Amino acid sequence: MTAISMTVNGKAVSADVEDRTLLVHFIRDHLHLTGTHVGCDTSQCGACVVHVDGRAIKSCTMLAAQADGATVMTIEGLAKDGKLHPVQEAFREHHGLQCGFCTPGMIMTAVDIIRRKPALDEKTIREELEGNICRCTGYHNIVKAIAAAAGAKA
Amino acid sequence: MYSFTYRRPASLAEAQKLFEGASDPKFLAGGQTLLPTMKQRLNAPSDVIDLGKIAELRGIAKSEGGLTIGAMTKHFEVATSADVKAVIPALAELAEGIGDPLVRHMGTIGGSVANNDPAADYPAAVLGLGATITTSKRAIKADEFFKGMFETALEPNEIIKSFAFPKPEKAAYMKFPNPASRYAMVGVFVARTAGGVRVAVTGAGPCVFRVPEMEAALAKSFTPDAVASIKVPAGDLNSDLHGSAEYRAHLVTVMAKRAVAAAG
Ligand code: FES
Ligand code: FES
Numbered sequence: 001m002t003a004i005s006m007t008v009n010g011k012a013v014s015a016d017v018e019d020r021t022l023l024v025h026f027i028r029d030h031l032h033l034t035g036t037h038v039g040c041d042t043s044q045c046g047a048c049v050v051h052v053d054g055r056a057i058k059s060c061t062m063l064a065a066q067a068d069g070a071t072v073m074t075i076e077g078l079a080k081d082g083k084l085h086p087v088q089e090a091f092r093e094h095h096g097l098q099c100g101f102c103t104p105g106m107i108m109t110a111v112d113i114i115r116r117k118p119a120l121d122e123k124t125i126r127e128e129l130e131g132n133i134c135r136c137t138g139y140h141n142i143v144k145a146i147a148a149a150a151g152a153k154a
Numbered sequence: 155m156y157s158f159t160y161r162r163p164a165s166l167a168e169a170q171k172l173f174e175g176a177s178d179p180k181f182l183a184g185g186q187t188l189l190p191t192m193k194q195r196l197n198a199p200s201d202v203i204d205l206g207k208i209a210e211l212r213g214i215a216k217s218e219g220g221l222t223i224g225a226m227t228k229h230f231e232v233a234t235s236a237d238v239k240a241v242i243p244a245l246a247e248l249a250e251g252i253g254d255p256l257v258r259h260m261g262t263i264g265g266s267v268a269n270n271d272p273a274a275d276y277p278a279a280v281l282g283l284g285a286t287i288t289t290s291k292r293a294i295k296a297d298e299f300f301k302g303m304f305e306t307a308l309e310p311n312e313i314i315k316s317f318a319f320p321k322p323e324k325a326a327y328m329k330f331p332n333p334a335s336r337y338a339m340v341g342v343f344v345a346r347t348a349g350g351v352r353v354a355v356t357g358a359g360p361c362v363f364r365v366p367e368m369e370a371a372l373a374k375s376f377t378p379d380a381v382a383s384i385k386v387p388a389g390d391l392n393s394d395l396h397g398s399a400e401y402r403a404h405l406v407t408v409m410a411k412r413a414v415a416a417a418g
Contacts, residue, residue: 002160019160019202022189043190046256055230055259061189062260065160066182066206109256116255130336131254 004068008033009077017064024048026064027074035075035104039133046132049105049112050074056112058131075104078111087111087149096145098136106132110146120150156198162207166290166313169203173311176201181313183226183265186257211264211315214238220321221245225264225314230255232263242283244325244343244417248275251329253336264314267299270306270361272392273337277362278327279319282343282354286318303360322347324376326416328409329357332396339397340405344413346376353381353410358391358402368410378411 005014008031015030027033027050038060039047048060051073078085087110090096097103106129113128114120125143134142159176163169173179180199182188183206191197205211211226214235221241223232232238232249239246252258252266252275266276267287280287280296287294290313299307308314322345329341338357345352351372353365371380386406391399 018157020155020157022155041193043186043193043257046254049256056256057259058256060193061186061257063160063182063185063189063202063204065162066185066204068162112255128255131256 002065002068004065006067006069007071009073019063019065021064022060023050023052023062023064023067023072024059026067027059027072033074033076037101037104039101039105044131044133045102046105046109047102049108049132051108051112054115056109073108075108078107085111087114087146090145090149091142094141094145094148096137096142102132102134102136106134106142110142110149113146114150120147122147125150155192156195158192158199159201160204161201162204164207166208166210166315169205169208169313170290170311172201172203176203179203181205181268183268184228184261185265186253186261187265187269187271205264205313211313216241217318221319223263223317223319225268225316226262227264229253229258229261229263229266233258241321242319242325244322244327244345245279245283245319248279248327248343251275251327251331263317267317268306268308268314270300270304271337272303272360272362273332273339273357275327275329275338275341275356278338278341278343278354278356280317281362281364282327282345282352283319283322283325284345284347284349284352285320288315288318289313290315297364300362305361320347320349324417326413326418328413328416330405330409340402340409342406342409342413344372344410344417346372346417351376355386355406355410358386358406360390360392365406365410372414376414376417378415381407381410381414384410 001016037047039045043061050059177200179201182204212224215222229249325345327343329338340358341356343354351369353368356362368381388399388403391402393399
């Protein structure tokens with residue numbers, strides 16, 4: 001067992017976890033924040049994306065112990081005072097989801113993309129979504145939502 | 155994933171001591187290959203020794219004639235570094251094309267090179283630029299480092315500390331990504347340095363390799379036409395459901411031409 005502590009969505013948390021605990025399992029099973037999803041076994045789908053120290057990463061491909069001391073943000077941390085984050089709002093407005101399984105990861109990735117890339121055209125958005133898989137939407141409205149949230153033209 | 159003991163040393167010396175004392179240990183760099191293989195139970199180390207908190211393994215520095223990049227430097231750090239963009243733009247572009255943005259936020263240059271996946275991008279740059287690999291024990295030339303599929307000159311308890319890349323006069327990397335996995339079906343790194351022209355190919359064979367015939371032709375005339383009629387033999391290349399060895403051999407020439415054109 002390893003003792004870990006980190007800040008998750010602004011709250012300090014600590015726990016003793018089995019060494020092999022993945023960050024996503026810590027978030028879901030220990031903190032009961034189930035917005036972060038597991039969509040694959042192979043680090044391909046991006047349903048598990050959270051921010052660690054301000055960078056979007058796949059929480060299924062990081063040990064909880066590696067995040068010891070870090071600042072973590074999950075999908076639950078985005079909305080402020082009952083008001084959706086602009087990227088969440090854009091996904092709703094532009095119908096950027098169908099079943100919604102990929103959506104938490106898509107949105108956490110989108111927030112990261114918009115933070116990193118000042119000018120976002122459609123091609124860049126599609127390239128940046130390389131690590132996020134959606135089996136429903138065909139991506140079109142996801143791209144539209146991100147472009148709208150970024151203030152770019154879709 | 156099978157159980158293991160997680161260790162997080164603060165220094166290289168401590169990391170090596172932990173390694174000595176464990177029955178079947180593995181070093182953890184960015185974890186973007188190791189953790190997926192452990193999840194698939196293809197890897198079951200007794201101890202995972204995380205190099206993530208060892209400060210001396212990180213960072214990018216301009217040095218006499220080139221760049222020194224710490225082994226635990228992440229792909230996104232190389233891709234966005236002003237120094238890398240200024241000294242070896244081809245290396246920044248290569249880093250920007252690895253995996254996806256999420257993987258680039260975790261994966262490290264040292265982890266990628268130590269793993270030596272036959273389809274990884276970084277080995278092409280290390281061999282193509284003729285970098286020197288400094289480890290916890292010694293300095294190894296790129297030409298002596300890559301030994302075969304997932305095989306390198308590294309001894310079990312030898313840790314890569316940094317890479318010294320010479321500044322090329324011209325360089326470019328072109329890859330043909332597999333449409334599904336985005337791994338390189340074929341990637342070609344071409345560089346003209348003070349030491350001559352080097353052409354390194356990844357993805358095509360069991361291990362990154364140089365193409366001396368192309369290097370000789372480019373030394374005479376650094377133009378796409380110079381390599382247009384040079385074919386690598388298909389015999390040693392990979393054949394799988396994504397493409398035959400003949401197809402990969404063809405792609406090597408095409409990617410080499412494009413890389414030379416991009417290097418200008
Ligand atoms: S669950 Fe993490 S990438 Fe699929
Ligand atoms: S909305 Fe169903 S997987 Fe994306």
